[in-house]
Amino acid sequence: MSLHAWLELIASGLITGGVYALIALGLNLQYGLMRVLNIAHGEFLMLGAFATWFAYTQLGISPLLMAPIAFAIMTGLGLVIHRLVFRRLAATSPNVDVFEARGLMVAFGLMFLVQNFASLVWGGELRGYDYLTDPVVVGGAQFAGNKLVLLGVALAASLALIVLLRRTLLGKGVRALMQSPTGAQLVGIDTERLHPLMFGIGLGLAGLAGSLLSMAYAISPSIGEPYTVTALIVITLGGFGSMTGSLVAGLALGVIEAVGMHFTSPSLKSLLSYAIFIAVLLWKPSGLFKR
Numbered sequence: 001m002s003l004h005a006w007l008e009l010i011a012s013g014l015i016t017g018g019v020y021a022l023i024a025l026g027l028n029l030q031y032g033l034m035r036v037l038n039i040a041h042g043e044f045l046m047l048g049a050f051a052t053w054f055a056y057t058q059l060g061i062s063p064l065l066m067a068p069i070a071f072a073i074m075t076g077l078g079l080v081i082h083r084l085v086f087r088r089l090a091a092t093s094p095n096v097d098v099f100e101a102r103g104l105m106v107a108f109g110l111m112f113l114v115q116n117f118a119s120l121v122w123g124g125e126l127r128g129y130d131y132l133t134d135p136v137v138v139g140g141a142q143f144a145g146n147k148l149v150l151l152g153v154a155l156a157a158s159l160a161l162i163v164l165l166r167r168t169l170l171g172k173g174v175r176a177l178m179q180s181p182t183g184a185q186l187v188g189i190d191t192e193r194l195h196p197l198m199f200g201i202g203l204g205l206a207g208l209a210g211s212l213l214s215m216a217y218a219i220s221p222s223i224g225e226p227y228t229v230t231a232l233i234v235i236t237l238g239g240f241g242s243m244t245g246s247l248v249a250g251l252a253l254g255v256i257e258a259v260g261m262h263f264t265s266p267s268l269k270s271l272l273s274y275a276i277f278i279a280v281l282l283w284k285p286s287g288l289f290k291r
Contacts, residue, residue: 007141009258015147015216017254018154019209023227024234024246025158026205032178032241033198035096036086036103040111041231042224044074044203046118048210049219053127063131067153067211074207078200081110086199111225118221128218146215153212157205158247165243174198178241233277239287248289 027041048070055061055069085106093099132145165171173189209227213219234253238245253273260272280288 004141007138008143009262010255011138011141011143011151012147013255013258014251015151015254016258017251018151018158019213019227019250020230020234020254021158021247021250022154022209022212023206024231024238024250025161025243026202026209027228027231028235028238028240028243028246029161029174029198029205030202031235033174034086034090034195035100036199037100037107038202039104039107039228040114040224041107041202041206042226042228043111043114043118044077044206044224045210045213045227046219046221046224047077047114048074048207049214049223050118050122050127050210050221051207052211052214053129053219054122056131057129063211063215064149067208070211071204071208075200075204078203079196081203082196082199085110087196090195111228115221115224122221124221126218126220129214131215144216150212150216154209157208161201161205162243162247170194230273233273235287236277237280237287238289242287242289245287245289249287 023041023045027038030036030038030041051070051073052063052066055066056063086103089102089106090099093102132149134145135142136145136148138148165174173194176189210219213223230253234246234250237253238247238249253276256276257269257272261269264272
């Protein structure tokens, strides 16, 4: 393979990995802070993708403009879901273990509810649109403009979240809650405010990922579930509660899948991911990037 071919291959993996990282960051934020293993997380990626598709094809709104709007809509929806569902579960659960189990069951129901809603509204067929499809030459290699935009925005949003959590008082409160919920409450951190906000931001990141995804790939009501599974693999690789780990692991998994599929077969994509997932669970269950 030529240098240009390798560059295109690795870049394609990073583009996919950018989406993986973005949705994994949102899911990791929810689980690390609230112990909510939101199996329905990928369905909000799907909703963000369809919202962007509809806005562009029916209303003529640019997908780049819709990306932050999709983030805002899904964040608001997350606040509502937290208030109506997970806040009530937390109040009625006797301990964290019971809350996790109940939250998982509710998330399963939410997943099927959102899937069926999308199928009813938009049908089950694939949808897509052309946006920034002209090739862009970088270092002698060619890339579709929409995929470069996808990677750039995904990396910018991921890094912005990591900086927010590391450099601001809000972020310090979130990290304190992740490390010791009881200790954080004792020093006066307002969990009643942080929990819904971070749950909403988590869904907002999923919506943003879906909006970006729709620019470059076909979408359908069934796309969310595989991304949820991949996000769980990414979180396992990077370490539960580690935002930097999720970013690095997402990008790495995208590259590994791209290279692996190139030298084997695209049908082995899932096999590669699950093999890495199982190996990390057996070798370093705390995650490759968790201290």
